[in-house]
Amino acid sequence: MAKERVTIQDIADALGISRNTASKALNDTGNIPDETRNRVIKKAMELKYKQFAYMESEHVLTKTPGNIALLTENLPNTSHFGSLLISGLEKRISAEGYNLSIHIVREVDQNSLALPNNFDLSKVDGIICIELFDLEYTQLITNLGIPTIFIDCASNICYPDFHADLLLMENEHSIYQLTKKLIESGYKNIGFTGDYNHCKSFNERWVGYQRAMLESGLQVDLSQCIVEDDRLFFSKPGWLRERVSELKSLPDAYVCANDFIAVELIKALKLRNVSVPQDVVVCGFDNAPESRIIEPPLTTVHIYSNEMGIKAAEMLLSRIDNPAQPFQVSHIVTKPIIRESTPSIMPANSHLADVTVT
Numbered sequence: 631m632a633k634e635r636v637t638i639q640d641i642a643d644a645l646g647i648s649r650n651t652a653s654k655a656l657n658d659t660g661n662i663p664d665e666t667r668n669r670v671i672k673k674a675m676e677l678k679y680k681q682f683a684y685m686e687s688e689h690v691l692t693k694t695p696g697n698i699a700l701l702t703e704n705l706p707n708t709s710h711f712g713s714l715l716i717s718g719l720e721k722r723i724s725a726e727g728y729n730l731s732i733h734i735v736r737e738v739d740q741n742s743l744a745l746p747n748n749f750d751l752s753k754v755d756g757i758i759c760i761e762l763f764d765l766e767y768t769q770l771i772t773n774l775g776i777p778t779i780f781i782d783c784a785s786n787i788c789y790p791d792f793h794a795d796l797l798l799m800e801n802e803h804s805i806y807q808l809t810k811k812l813i814e815s816g817y818k819n820i821g822f823t824g825d826y827n828h829c830k831s832f833n834e835r836w837v838g839y840q841r842a843m844l845e846s847g848l849q850v851d852l853s854q855c856i857v858e859d860d861r862l863f864f865s866k867p868g869w870l871r872e873r874v875s876e877l878k879s880l881p882d883a884y885v886c887a888n889d890f891i892a893v894e895l896i897k898a899l900k901l902r903n904v905s906v907p908q909d910v911v912v913c914g915f916d917n918a919p920e921s922r923i924i925e926p927p928l929t930t931v932h933i934y935s936n937e938m939g940i941k942a943a944e945m946l947l948s949r950i951d952n953p954a955q956p957f958q959v960s961h962i963v964t965k966p967i968i969r970e971s972t973p974s975i976m977p978a979n980s981h982l983a984d985v986t987v988t
Contacts, residue, residue: 636679644673668725675727696728696755698946701735701746701771703761712760715781718939719758726947728755740767751776756946759783759794763829768792777949781942785826785833789959795949797942800961801831801915804931805838808913808966809885813846815974817883817911821851823895824887825860832887835915839885854881856895863894874898880910883972889914889921889930896924896971911972926970938962 642652647666655662655670656679675695700719704712720730733746743766745751757778759771765784771794772778778794787796812820820843826836836857843850854877862869874895886892892914896906906912907926914921914930921928941962949955968976 636677638679641670641673641677641679644677645669665725668727672727696950697753698723698728698730698756698758699749699754700730700732700758700760701749701762702732702759703735703737703740703763712935714935715760715939715942718936719943720939722940722943723947735762735767740764743767743770745770756950758942758946761829768794777946777953779942779946779949781938783830785828785830787830789957793957795945795957796830796959797938797945798831798834798959798961799933799938800964801834802838802841804964804966805835805885805913805915806842807838808929808931809839809842810846811966811968811975812883812885812911812913812972813842813848817974818848819851819854819881820848820883820885821854821856821881822885822887823856824891826857826887828860828887835885835887851881853877854879860887860891863891870894871898871901875902880904883911884913886912886914889916889918889928892928892930892971893920893924896928907971907973911974913972917967921969924971929969929972929975930967932965932967934962934964 638652638656639649641656642649645652647670651662651666652670655667656674700716702712716730723730733749735746738744739746740762751774754776757771757774757776759768759778759780761782762768762771762780763782763784765786768780768784768787772792780794780796782798783792783796789796809820820839822836822839824832824835826833840850856870856873858873870891871894875898880899884892884895886895892912896912899906899910899912904910912928914928917930917932921930941960945958945960970976
């Protein structure tokens with residue numbers, strides 16, 4: 631028995647809306663919200679509504695799903711920040727009829743300046759890059775001529791030569807604010823831990839720390855900082871512990887490039903019989919789950935990861951619609967969170983709860 635023809639009523643029933651609303655959405659007539667119209671069009675495509683799928687007229691929008699390619703060095707689900715960001719990103723682009731494909735860029739790909747094997751250039755409408763910090767590989771991607779946005783980028787990017795949009799979390803001002811709070815609480819000998827050449831975000835955090843020190847008339851003592859190439863953290867187990875044990879003297883406080891580094895630093899200090907926060911106070915960045923369960927709970931900076939994913943999607947969709955517009959560099963605000971790893975900068979009677987720096 632032949633399958634009955636799909637009608638507008640079928641689409642309306644599937645979505646729980648009126649036939650009149652579905653008709654107006656399909657024919658682009660009447661004051662129908664974009665979200666509703668997108669849902670109707672998507673459902674019409676799923677149900678293979680004949681008029682929508684095969685007929686072209688001035689009242690009918692015919693569009694096949696597009697594809698957004700996400701290029702990354704690491705699987706998104708290995709990062710709390712990355713997984714939340716991808717969630718916001720995927721929801722936003724799917725609402726506009728795009729699918730998201732994920733492509734892992736291996737080290738051999740970056741070294742040979744080659745695209746991933748499963749990356750089909752002819753089927754890509756836009757590219758999102760996460761955790762791709764090699765400048766030459768960045769240039770390979772931007773030279774493809776496909777609308778592209780980077781979420782963070784190489785530390786040595788020169789914006790006039792960077793032919794893509796860039797989205798960052800706000801880094802400099804939050805770290806500046808935390809460092810100033812430490813200084814105002816009496817800490818004058820403050821070190822930094824993290825490779826400031828790792829990526830643009832780390833570099834901006836380093837700049838915020840240095841600016842706070844400079845404005846307060848304090849010198850940065852590099853002999854108490856740990857700023858070597860951060861690949862050593864991963865290629866040599868126990869490297870940070872060895873590095874901490876080799877320090878001839880310790881500062882009173884450490885500002886770290888992220889929570890992962892801060893947590894490892896606290897562990898390394900404990901192995902040296904240095905107590906946190908009694909002997910040395912420590913700050914991180916990211917508000918990762920580990921920052922709340924480490925002892926003591928870590929002062930950090932909260933990132934609005936889901937919102938960053940939504941914003942990245944909107945910037946890329948705008949680029950796809952208008953490729954000739956000027957490239958954008960945008961920052962999403964972050965929020966310092968004070969916890970027990972820096973008790974001296976916590977307001978009175980607040981030791982059991984997260985406190986936002988003001």
